Amino acid sequence: MRYISTRGQAPDLTFEQAMLTGLARDGGLYVPAEVPQMSTADIAALAGLPYEEIAFRVMRPFIGDTFTDEVFADLIAKAYAGFGHDARAPLKQLGPNHFLLELFHGPTLAFKDFAMQLIGQMFQEALSRSGERVTIVGATSGDTGSAAIEAFRGLDAVDVFILYPHGRVSEVQRRQMTTPVEDNVHALAIDGTFDDAQARLKDMFNDFDFRDGVRLAGVNSINWARVLAQVVYYFSSAVALGAPHRAVSFTVPTGNFGDIFAGYIAKRMGLPIDRLVVATNQNDILHRCLTTGGYVTDAVIPSISPSMDIQVSSNFERLLFDAYDRDGAAVAALMDELKTQGGFHVSQGTLDRLAADFASGRASEDETLSTITRARDHMNELLCPHSAIGVKVAEEHLDDAPMITLATAHPAKFPDAVEKATGTRPPLPHRMADLYERSERVTEVPNDLGALEDLIRERIHT
Numbered sequence: 001m002r003y004i005s006t007r008g009q010a011p012d013l014t015f016e017q018a019m020l021t022g023l024a025r026d027g028g029l030y031v032p033a034e035v036p037q038m039s040t041a042d043i044a045a046l047a048g049l050p051y052e053e054i055a056f057r058v059m060r061p062f063i064g065d066t067f068t069d070e071v072f073a074d075l076i077a078k079a080y081a082g083f084g085h086d087a088r089a090p091l092k093q094l095g096p097n098h099f100l101l102e103l104f105h106g107p108t109l110a111f112k113d114f115a116m117q118l119i120g121q122m123f124q125e126a127l128s129r130s131g132e133r134v135t136i137v138g139a140t141s142g143d144t145g146s147a148a149i150e151a152f153r154g155l156d157a158v159d160v161f162i163l164y165p166h167g168r169v170s171e172v173q174r175r176q177m178t179t180p181v182e183d184n185v186h187a188l189a190i191d192g193t194f195d196d197a198q199a200r201l202k203d204m205f206n207d208f209d210f211r212d213g214v215r216l217a218g219v220n221s222i223n224w225a226r227v228l229a230q231v232v233y234y235f236s237s238a239v240a241l242g243a244p245h246r247a248v249s250f251t252v253p254t255g256n257f258g259d260i261f262a263g264y265i266a267k268r269m270g271l272p273i274d275r276l277v278v279a280t281n282q283n284d285i286l287h288r289c290l291t292t293g294g295y296v297t298d299a300v301i302p303s304i305s306p307s308m309d310i311q312v313s314s315n316f317e318r319l320l321f322d323a324y325d326r327d328g329a330a331v332a333a334l335m336d337e338l339k340t341q342g343g344f345h346v347s348q349g350t351l352d353r354l355a356a357d358f359a360s361g362r363a364s365e366d367e368t369l370s371t372i373t374r375a376r377d378h379m380n381e382l383l384c385p386h387s388a389i390g391v392k393v394a395e396e397h398l399d400d401a402p403m404i405t406l407a408t409a410h411p412a413k414f415p416d417a418v419e420k421a422t423g424t425r426p427p428l429p430h431r432m433a434d435l436y437e438r439s440e441r442v443t444e445v446p447n448d449l450g451a452l453e454d455l456i457r458e459r460i461h462t
């Protein structure tokens with residue numbers, strides 16, 4: 001199995017190399033050269049299996065010879081052992097044909113744990129074999145950062161630096177990043193938005209002296225392994241509702257397009273998915289693009305769903321690569337236009353191709369709040385604001401195929417929004433009940449590449 005860059009100019013890599021590399025050296029994102037297929041019989045055989053076994057069967061064809069079967073199965077088992085639900089990703093019924101996939105039973109209460117816990121295990125295994133150490137730098141609007149810190153805290157072979165937008169994450173998210181005591185963890189509050197943080201991260205990858213000097217690695221969904229681990233729950237939930245014998249649809253609260261892109265990969269592997277519905281908040285560049293063809297950036301407006309306050313949606317590049325028949329030069333030209341002119345337009349033909357797989361919708365702040373209230377009152381479900389956006393948009397797309405909406409975070413991560421909608425503050429789970437008492441450790445940093453690189457060079461352990 002080889003991995004190729006969406007911009008066509010970087011060397012092909014193995015799974016292990018792609019995982020440890022992050023961004024391709026031509027600025028593109030790695031994708032598998034060919035998407036492995038699962039037959040109807042392969043998919044049918046997943047019914048009733050534990051989550052870990054489904055994970056093994058779905059991901060195995062992508063990892064080549066990076067791990068033996070025995071080691072890979074063991075890494076998967078360790079990754080999900082700490083989850084607070086036996087099913088790992090349980091389904092709940094919200095309405096006659098509408099289901100909620102709860103992805104918040106991991107250690108940091110968001111879907112990011114599914115991939116990050118596994119990546120933590122895979123990095124440890126690969127780095128202990130090679131004896132190397134790496135510097136992980138991540139950009140977060142709140143959840144990737146906390147999940148990454150949880151997965152890598154205390155590891156000898158890794159320093160982890162997380163850039164989050166100062167004042168634009170929830171207090172729980174911030175405390176999850178600033179309270180760990182391990183000295184390989186560095187929370188950095190950047191003076192800017194998530195888009196600024198992600199842009200500086202990509203600048204670091206494109207500065208080869210810095211990149212090679214600190215042995216930079218990335219655990220954002222830039223990293224193919226992140227996307228891969230998220231493919232699994234599309235299979236587990238679809239099979240639970242009758243796939244491959246009937247098609248299902250998914251609605252996905254979307255920001256950086258990693259989670260829904262994992263659904264697209266599941267579909268390309270053979271899972272019968274009718275529609276993938278992109279649900280955005282008021283930062284709706286993806287909804288605008290899928291309806292008009294214009295991918296044009298706008299200022300990020302802070303919302304009550306801060307993890308989705310994103311206007312430059314990194315993984316959309318991976319989808320465009322397929323939509324442009326895997327023409328790396330065409331994708332590179334679009335990305336150049338994005339950088340220099342703030343946006344681009346896709347052709348009507350491309351838009352039609354995207355419409356074959358994707359639909360979209362958006363929710364305003366008021367609609368998000370009223371959905372949280374309604375779900376509590378009429379569906380017996382307490383939703384986080386991101387999941388509420390998913391439910392609202394899904395309801396606009398219900399038809400004959402069962403609709404699965406992804407619940408991407410636990411309501412207790414966003415207590416202010418939930419209290420505003422319901423009058424009640426959801427309590428934190430017992431194991432993090434003292435989060436508000438722990439002392440915080442954070443460095444405020446400017447939105448400046450040189451300053452960030454200097455700070456990282458000074459701080460890393462060698």
Ligand SMILES: Cc1ncc(COP(=O)(O)O)c(C=O)c1O
Pocket residue numbers: 110111142143144221253254255256257258259260307308386387408409
């Ligand atoms: C709670 C939550 N919901 C939804 C999203 C959007 O996911 P993606 O960036 O993969 O589109 C994020 C951030 O990634 C998130 O943290």
Ligand SMILES: N[C@@H](CCOP(=O)(O)O)C(=O)O
Pocket residue numbers: 139140141142143144145219220221222255256258307308314
């Ligand atoms: N919403 C994310 C943004 C980063 O997304 P990623 O999937 O690329 O890591 C977050 O919570 O940080």
